[in-house]
Amino acid sequence: MTRIAVLSDIHSNLHALTAVWARMDELGIDSVFCLGDVVGYGARPSECLAMIRENKVRTVQGNHDALIADGSLRLDFNVYSLAAVEHNRKLLSQDDLNWLGALPTSFREGEDALFVHGAPDDRDRYLIYLDDLQDAAASVLDEQGPGVCFFGHTHHPVVFDGQGFIPVRQKKIFLEDSLRMLVNPGSVGQPRDNDPRSSFLWWDKSDGSLNFERVEYDILGARHDILEAGLPRILGDRLLEGR
Numbered sequence: 001m002t003r004i005a006v007l008s009d010i011h012s013n014l015h016a017l018t019a020v021w022a023r024m025d026e027l028g029i030d031s032v033f034c035l036g037d038v039v040g041y042g043a044r045p046s047e048c049l050a051m052i053r054e055n056k057v058r059t060v061q062g063n064h065d066a067l068i069a070d071g072s073l074r075l076d077f078n079v080y081s082l083a084a085v086e087h088n089r090k091l092l093s094q095d096d097l098n099w100l101g102a103l104p105t106s107f108r109e110g111e112d113a114l115f116v117h118g119a120p121d122d123r124d125r126y127l128i129y130l131d132d133l134q135d136a137a138a139s140v141l142d143e144q145g146p147g148v149c150f151f152g153h154t155h156h157p158v159v160f161d162g163q164g165f166i167p168v169r170q171k172k173i174f175l176e177d178s179l180r181m182l183v184n185p186g187s188v189g190q191p192r193d194n195d196p197r198s199s200f201l202w203w204d205k206s207d208g209s210l211n212f213e214r215v216e217y218d219i220l221g222a223r224h225d226i227l228e229a230g231l232p233r234i235l236g237d238r239l240l241e242g243r
Contacts, residue, residue: 002030002204002205002206003027003028003029003030003031003202003203003204003205004029004030004031004032004033004109004202004203004205005024005027005029005031005032005033005200005201005202005203006032006033006034006035006115006150006183006185006200006201006202006203007020007032007033007034007035007057007185007188007200008034008035008036008037008117008150008151008152008153008184008185008186008187008188008200009035009036009037009062009152009153009155009186009187009188009189009190010034010037010038010039010042010048010052010187010188010189011037011038011039011040011041011042011064011187011188011189011190012038012039012040012041012042012043012044012045012048012084012088012189013041013042013044013048013188013189013190013222013239014042014044014047014048014051014222014225015217015218015219015221015222015225016188016189016198016215016217016222017048017051017188017189018051018217019198019215019216019217019218020188020198020200020213020215020217021051023213023215024200024202027202027213029202031058032055032057032058033057033058033059033109033115033150034052034057034058034059034060035059035060035062035115035116035117035150035151035152035153035185036059036060036061036062036063036064036065036103036117036123036152036153037062037063037064037065037117037152037153038052038059038062038065038100039064039065039068039088039092039100040062040064040065040067040068040081040084040085040088041064041081041084041189041190041235042084042189042190042222042225042226042235043087043222043225043226043228043229043231044225045068045088045091045092045096046091046092046093046096048189049092049096049099049100053096053099058107058115059103060103060104060105060106060107060115060116060117060123061100061103061104061105061117061123062117062123062152062153063075063117063118063123063124063153064081064085065100065103066100066101066123067085068085068088068089068092068097068100069097069098069100069101070101071085071089075124079232080232080234080235083231083232084231084232084235087229087230087231105117105123106120111147112147112148113147113148113149113150114140114147114148114149114150115149115150116149116150116151117151117152117153118151118152118153119132119136119151120136120139120140120149120151121136121139124153125153126153126154127151127153127154127158127182127184128154128156130164133158133160133182134162134163136149136151136182137149137160137161137162137179137180137181137182138162140180140182147180147181148175148180148181148182148183148203148210149180149181149182149183150183150184150185151182151183151184152184152185152187153184154184154192155186155187155190155191155192155193156184156186156187156192156193157184157185157186157193157199157201157212158182158183158184159173159181159182159183159184159210160181160182160183161176161179161181162179162180162181162182168186168212171211171212172209172210172211172212173209173210173212174207174208174209174210175208175209175210177208183201183210185199185200185201185212186199186200186201186212187199188200189222190238190239191242192238192242192243193242194241194242194243195214195242196219196239196240196241196242197214197215197216197217197242198214198215198216198217199212199213199214199215200212200213200215201213219239219240222236222239223236223237223239223240224236226239
């Protein structure tokens with residue numbers, strides 16, 4: 001298993017997921033991992049979930065996954081997000097809801113890789129600011145030693161080496177053997193870094209490199225699905241600008 005793809009925040013965007021999957025086929029990816037939020041925001045939850053489940057993608061639970069699976073949870077969602085939660089829940093089977101509800105909040109791949117949705121110790125916490133990333137990096141380094149912690153939730157591609165940010169625009173970044181680096185692949189279905197293309201990464205374990213990919217997809221088609229479903233227009237319009 002040499003090439004490992006890491007996806008996050010698909011958010012029921014079938015057009016984006018399909019385009020990313022085609023790119024992964026081109027790259028000869030050996031295995032795929034997902035950092036959560038397969039559902040939410042978009043209009044095609046059942047199709048996205050089917051693709052993830054049929055391909056046996058190892059997945060952690062995102063906050064949208066959790067709330068759609070269990071409506072009794074009390075999470076801080078805005079009215080647009082809640083509208084999508086209700087829409088998505090109605091389209092999923094009980095088996096799908098049970099699968100989402102049973103997802104782990106983290107898992108490991110060997111000793112050198114940890115996969116989470118938000119922070120290593122809190123699924124719902126955003127790792128955005130320098131202090132938050134430094135705290136998270138220090139805690140996992142102290143507990144687990146060097147390696148990489150993959151996280152999602154923010155919809156921004158990020159590489160953090162414990163002290164500062166490494167520009168993702170380099171596209172290929174090498175892991176440091178002595179560090180526990182924090183890495184976000186960005187969002188497949190709802191990028192928020194002002195680039196509307198889908199974002200994901202693949203980890204080449206043969207040389208320790210992280211390779212960031214941006215993939216064009218049918219954004220207008222995804223927006224059309226959202227509007228046709230009667231979801232808030234903002235959920236479709238934001239896809240056009242990647243915000």
